[in-house]
Structure formats: C-alpha cells, structure tokens
Amino acid sequence: QKEVEQNSGPLSVPEGAIASLNCTYSDRGSQSFFWYRQYSGKSPELIMSIYSNGDKEDGRFTAQLNKASQYVSLLIRDSQPSDSATYLCAVNSPDYKLSFGAGTTVTVRA
Amino acid sequence: SAVISQKPSRDICQRGTSLTIQCQVDSQVTMMFWYRQQPGQSLTLIATANQGSEATYESGFVIDKFPISRPNLTFSTLTVSNMSPEDSSIYLCSVRTGGPETQYFGPGTRLLVL
Numbered sequence: 001q002k003e004v005e006q007n008s009g010p011l012s013v014p015e016g017a018i019a020s021l022n023c024t025y026s027d028r029g030s031q032s033f034f035w036y037r038q039y040s041g042k043s044p045e046l047i048m049s050i051y052s053n054g055d056k057e058d059g060r061f062t063a064q065l066n067k068a069s070q071y072v073s074l075l076i077r078d079s080q081p082s083d084s085a086t087y088l089c090a091v092n093s094p095d096y097k098l099s100f101g102a103g104t105t106v107t108v109r110a
Numbered sequence: 111s112a113v114i115s116q117k118p119s120r121d122i123c124q125r126g127t128s129l130t131i132q133c134q135v136d137s138q139v140t141m142m143f144w145y146r147q148q149p150g151q152s153l154t155l156i157a158t159a160n161q162g163s164e165a166t167y168e169s170g171f172v173i174d175k176f177p178i179s180r181p182n183l184t185f186s187t188l189t190v191s192n193m194s195p196e197d198s199s200i201y202l203c204s205v206r207t208g209g210p211e212t213q214y215f216g217p218g219t220r221l222l223v224l
Contacts, residue, residue, distance in 0.1 A: 044215050092211055096141055
C-alpha cells in the first residue's frame, strides 16, 4: 500500500466556519481519491470522490485535487456540530486497493 | 451503493480461539475487501477476497492467521485464528461496485480478545 498523509489534528472550528483538511500521497500514478467520514463507533462513510484536477463541490463539501503536487483537500463550509467526526483521506491504486491516511478529527464548536 | 451487513456486530473472545466474520451484500459485486482498524488507528487492508480462488493478502497478513472465503459474488467470510489480545480491532468488509471506483464499507465487527 502507498503512503497517504493527512494534516495532524485535532481540528476545532466554530459553528459556521470553514474546516480545511489536507492530504498528500506518494504514488504519482494514483488516479482516484476519496474522503470518508467516520463517526465514533461507526464505519467509514464515503462523502466525496474526485478523479480530475480542480474542484468538485457537493453541498457544503468541496474536494480539491492537484495531481502535480500530489495533494488533495476537503473543505467543509458552514460547519455544523453534526460534522464533528474523523475524516479519512483514501487513495486508490490501479488494482483498486485503498490506502488510507491516519485521519483528521474535526470538532465543530456550537 | 450496495447494502452491506456483517455478523457478528461485536464479540468478546478468549485468547487462542477463532472467530469467523460474515459479510453479506445485497447485490453482486466485483470486488470485496477486508480491512482492520485497530483502536485509535486508521484502516489497514488485510486482503482482497477473490471469488472462486484464494484471497490476495497484503504484506504482514497471512492465510493461516486470516483465512478468507468468497464462495459467490455476494458473500465472504474472514476468520481470525488463534486470537491474541493484539487482534482486538474493528474488522470491516468493503465492496467495490461495478460503477465508479468507489468502495463502500459494512458496519464492522468489533472484536475484543481477552
């Protein structure tokens, strides 16, 4: 499995603010990138996937991909207490195996 | 996305025993995987469950310790053999459907070995 690194947490943001999560990966041949959200005691839930350079928006979530810099990020706009969770960055290899980062724990303060 | 169930949802086992975890999907899927998430850690891929052939294991995981079966395109089992307290983890199955290159996870099996 290839190396995936996420910015260390925990990240605490006030309600309504933007939470910014970062992820870098080592395998330049990676083509597919994912963000999973994991609530405490639950399994990971896919919230975003991105395959091309640029931005992809889905509701309050925006994923950004820069393959040249081997960098993928997730922005959570208008953060809500329900966004409090651990966010996992995952990178797909050509044989469909996922490599995960260590995760960033986000706490949204009401 | 597929609906994935796992059994048991949790268990407490004694050292030296074995536990078989089942993963059932509500539709045929091309690929199934087994992951481990140790306390406070991220997910680590154990193996790819191949339908009709032996599973493909990642470095650090061996068939004798984690035998896997996949008799059809909707079902797989993972056995944790000769358990020790270090095997206490959450075990998750995931599936890749035939569409986008995405994986969805089952609810997980929480295992505590005493």
